[in-house]
Amino acid sequence: MTDKRRIAILGSTGSIGTQALDVVKSHPDCFEVEVLSAQNNAELLIKQAAEFRPNVVVIGNEALYDTVFAALDQLGIKVYSGANSLAQVVQMDSIDLVLTALVGYAGLLPTINAIKARKPIALANKETLVVAGEIVTQLAEQHGVNIYPVDSEHSAIFQCLVGEFHNPIEKIILTASGGPFRGKDRKFLETVTKAQALKHPNWDMGAKITIDSASLMNKGLEVIEARWLFNLKVEQIEVVVHPQSIIHSLVQFEDGSIKAQLGLPDMRIPIQFAMGFPERLRSDFPRFNFMDYPSLTFEKPDMDTFRNLGLAFEALKKQGNMACILNAANEIVVAEFLKDKVGFLQMSDIVAECMATVPFIDHPTYEDYVATDALTRVKAIELSK
Numbered sequence: 001m002t003d004k005r006r007i008a009i010l011g012s013t014g015s016i017g018t019q020a021l022d023v024v025k026s027h028p029d030c031f032e033v034e035v036l037s038a039q040n041n042a043e044l045l046i047k048q049a050a051e052f053r054p055n056v057v058v059i060g061n062e063a064l065y066d067t068v069f070a071a072l073d074q075l076g077i078k079v080y081s082g083a084n085s086l087a088q089v090v091q092m093d094s095i096d097l098v099l100t101a102l103v104g105y106a107g108l109l110p111t112i113n114a115i116k117a118r119k120p121i122a123l124a125n126k127e128t129l130v131v132a133g134e135i136v137t138q139l140a141e142q143h144g145v146n147i148y149p150v151d152s153e154h155s156a157i158f159q160c161l162v163g164e165f166h167n168p169i170e171k172i173i174l175t176a177s178g179g180p181f182r183g184k185d186r187k188f189l190e191t192v193t194k195a196q197a198l199k200h201p202n203w204d205m206g207a208k209i210t211i212d213s214a215s216l217m218n219k220g221l222e223v224i225e226a227r228w229l230f231n232l233k234v235e236q237i238e239v240v241v242h243p244q245s246i247i248h249s250l251v252q253f254e255d256g257s258i259k260a261q262l263g264l265p266d267m268r269i270p271i272q273f274a275m276g277f278p279e280r281l282r283s284d285f286p287r288f289n290f291m292d293y294p295s296l297t298f299e300k301p302d303m304d305t306f307r308n309l310g311l312a313f314e315a316l317k318k319q320g321n322m323a324c325i326l327n328a329a330n331e332i333v334v335a336e337f338l339k340d341k342v343g344f345l346q347m348s349d350i351v352a353e354c355m356a357t358v359p360f361i362d363h364p365t366y367e368d369y370v371a372t373d374a375l376t377r378v379k380a381i382e383l384s385k
């Protein structure tokens with residue numbers, strides 16, 4: 001890489017954010033941190049800023065501004081707080097790449113603003129494309145901005161497509177681990193706890209995505225994310241359960257040939273690939289050994305037991321603001337499940353009820369998405385009581 005890339009890491013204190021900083025640390029000649037942000041974890045944000053010396057940090061929770069300012073002003077680091085500040089700093093001239101490692105709907109506006117300022121995006125925040133994939137991808141095209149996927153499956157597909165950009169995709173095959181409850185029936189799921197749901201078999205991730213993996217909503221969100229990233233029709237997207245999470249996803253081309261990307265479940269690989277693209281930078285991450293995995297297995301997803309995957313396909317087929325409704329309802333029910341307020345199976349019931357009752361909009365504007373998100377949250381909270 002000729003020039004160092006100056007990176008804004010939104011959500012630097014999370015699972016993706018901290019691993020992105022590991023990547024920066026191992027390639028000081030390639031990357032430099034320009035912006036760091038967190039929502040509540042002021043302590044870790046301050047520690048990261050003292051080590052990586054960004055120009056700017058943003059703490060989402062405004063009540064923590066004084067704490068962060070007191071620690072970082074003396075280091076010459078500018079401190080801002082609140083969601084509006086985050087949405088503005090992404091447009092700074094000094095940023096070369098924005099990594100969206102924050103969780104949930106909060107990722108949408110900063111991503112849109114960064115695209116409008118012509119910043120390439122390394123996208124971990126899948127909710128952005130689920131909520132408003134059409135607007136976001138159109139904006140990216142208008143502004144000539146590349147969106148590099150970080151999500152492991154989408155990075156796998158992207159890696160399979162390098163050198164193939166003029167060859168049409170026949171279909172993609174998204175792999176799913178099946179989560180901690182793979183093979184279980186609805187009777188079992190009636191009583192599962194958050195502690196059980198938070199034990200992902202292969203990946204160590206933030207709480208929200210881990211619950212989504214357990215309920216197969218994560219795969220549903222990824223189907224929608226893939227539709228927008230790779231401009232696919234619903235029928236071109238297949239989900240296959242692959243419990244070992246070694247094959248991260250596959251692309252089938254029109255000659256029938258299938259390409260796959262493999263590796264140990266380690267998010268630093270896709271994070272580094274997105275940050276360094278088009279270069280494949282060296283790493284000393286542990287290597288995959290076939291002898292440790294004598295059998296790689298595949299199953300059909302159980303969409304009767306895990307309703308969320310079907311709901312996501314339904315939302316994608318319906319188009320309009322339906323995926324925005326699905327996402328907002330899901331963010332609420334996951335938060336309520338983590339507070340022990342709703343049961344595991346109830347989560348899908350509430351999402352389905354919101355999809356059936358929140359007003360449908362055929363061709364939503366950005367303002368329609370904002371309103372749909374707010375309305376759905378109110379409805380989902382009511383249904384969670």
Ligand SMILES: NC(=O)C1=CN([C@@H]2O[C@H](COP(=O)(O)OP(=O)(O)OC[C@H]3O[C@@H](n4cnc5c(N)ncnc54)[C@H](OP(=O)(O)O)[C@@H]3O)[C@@H](O)[C@H]2O)C=CC1
Pocket residue numbers: 010011012013014015016017037038039040041042060100101102103104106124125126127150151152203204205206207208209267
């Ligand atoms: N973790 C993984 O391996 C993978 C994650 N992803 C996606 O990446 C995104 C991040 O996931 P993950 O790192 O696991 O999540 P975490 O919960 O670990 O981290 C989330 C980060 O976002 C910040 N944050 C939380 N809420 C807000 C908000 N309202 N506004 C601004 N910042 C906020 C958090 O700050 P604080 O720490 O202060 O709360 C934290 O820095 C998600 O969209 C997820 O689906 C995709 C593939 C794999």
Ligand SMILES: CC(=O)[C@@H](O)[C@H](O)COP(=O)(O)O
Pocket residue numbers: 151152153175176177178179203209212213214218219267
């Ligand atoms: C690491 C990553 O990309 C996650 O989205 C992962 O895919 C979760 O695994 P499953 O949703 O397949 O259980």
Ligand SMILES: [Mn+2]
Pocket residue numbers: 151152153222
């Ligand atoms: Mn994934």
